[in-house]
Amino acid sequence: MKIFKGALVFLFLNFQPAYADVYVSRIFRIQPFSQKSVSVPAGKYAAFPFKVTTSGDINVTARVLNQPFNDGSIWVCDARNFELYRKKQKNECKGANRQRDIIKFSINVNRPDTYYLIADNTFSLLETKRYQFSVVAPAIMDSAAREKILEVVTTIDKFISASFIAPKFDIKIVPCGFANAYSEGSSGNITFCSELLFELVKSRNDGAFYGTLFHELGHSLLNLWGLPNYANEETVDEIATYFLLQSGNAKLLSDYASYFEDKNSQSEADNIISQGGTHPLSVQRARNVRNNARNPQPFMDRWNRQIYPHMTNNGLKNIVRNPDIYSSPTLAKTELISRGVSW
Numbered sequence: 001m002k003i004f005k006g007a008l009v010f011l012f013l014n015f016q017p018a019y020a021d022v023y024v025s026r027i028f029r030i031q032p033f034s035q036k037s038v039s040v041p042a043g044k045y046a047a048f049p050f051k052v053t054t055s056g057d058i059n060v061t062a063r064v065l066n067q068p069f070n071d072g073s074i075w076v077c078d079a080r081n082f083e084l085y086r087k088k089q090k091n092e093c094k095g096a097n098r099q100r101d102i103i104k105f106s107i108n109v110n111r112p113d114t115y116y117l118i119a120d121n122t123f124s125l126l127e128t129k130r131y132q133f134s135v136v137a138p139a140i141m142d143s144a145a146r147e148k149i150l151e152v153v154t155t156i157d158k159f160i161s162a163s164f165i166a167p168k169f170d171i172k173i174v175p176c177g178f179a180n181a182y183s184e185g186s187s188g189n190i191t192f193c194s195e196l197l198f199e200l201v202k203s204r205n206d207g208a209f210y211g212t213l214f215h216e217l218g219h220s221l222l223n224l225w226g227l228p229n230y231a232n233e234e235t236v237d238e239i240a241t242y243f244l245l246q247s248g249n250a251k252l253l254s255d256y257a258s259y260f261e262d263k264n265s266q267s268e269a270d271n272i273i274s275q276g277g278t279h280p281l282s283v284q285r286a287r288n289v290r291n292n293a294r295n296p297q298p299f300m301d302r303w304n305r306q307i308y309p310h311m312t313n314n315g316l317k318n319i320v321r322n323p324d325i326y327s328s329p330t331l332a333k334t335e336l337i338s339r340g341v342s343w
């Protein structure tokens with residue numbers, strides 16, 4: 001595993017701990033179109049094909065951007081019905097007809113096919129319609145990709161189980177209907193939504209995948225250790241930074257920061273003002289990650305002091321035997337001595 005090139009790999013050598021469950025769903029949800037904009041002249045339509053590889057729900061969210069005439073029609077057709085639509089024949093395309101402002105609907109499809117999203121403006125005589133739309137569709141994960149993800153998550157799970165004293169918790173990658181990841185307060189179980197995984201795979205950002213998973217691990221571990229800051233988003237971003245630095249792969253950390261830098265902090269601020277939220281703005285998160293990584297030694301020393309008392313004897317012994325640049329072997333020895341354990 002690339003990520004464990006550094007110290008992490010030493011921590012779980014020769015251990016046979018009881019592992020928590022790791023689960024990666026075969027079915028996941030992809031977003032063939034995300035906030036796609038299109039202008040459709042009066043009397044015309046625009047069709048956007050997308051492949052669906054399994055049965056399930058297709059969710060469409062669209063917005064008609066025209067003012068004041070914010071009515072629009074959006075349809076989803078399978079290949080056969082799209083042909084009928086194209087020829088202006090009776091068809092069974094499904095969707096919303098002349099709806100105002102925000103259009104939202106779901107359709108259940110029972111077979112793989114090429115489907116078409118149609119932004120329809122055949123009803124207008126003069127006005128060009130401007131639409132923005134997103135589509136979420138079910139997909140079957142490529143089995144090689146699934147194996148790879150399972151292997152990565154299992155490796156991280158083994159590392160956690162071998163290194164830290166904590167009740168077992170599960171890590172699941174499953175479709176959620178939204179792109180996010182979260183840690184459950186009581187159990188520490190982690191859900192990483194496959195929608196988010198897909199987004200990160202599309203942007204080829206490994207660092208954001210590991211960073212997000214380590215962020216959630218931070219929530220879970222601090223919570224299970226009974227520490228007060230387990231829900232503090234800045235604290236658990238520091239845990240993500242702590243693990244990413246230990247990976248010895250500077251690109252992962254930099255990619256995690258760029259993931260936040262690429263987000264729109266202005267719209268996040270608007271959302272936080274209107275709806276609330278616990279995460280700092282992405283621009284702040286990126287700066288925090290980069291600032292902590294800029295002067296890593298004191299940062300890592302502080303976190304080592306916090307984390308070593310919660311490490312297993314074997315985890316500590318491995319630090320003493322195979323220290324890396326960010327370990328504190330003297331501190332690990334002190335902790336082992338206090339437990340009456342030799343190394």
Ligand SMILES: [Zn+2]
Pocket residue numbers: 215219233236
């Ligand atoms: Zn969080």
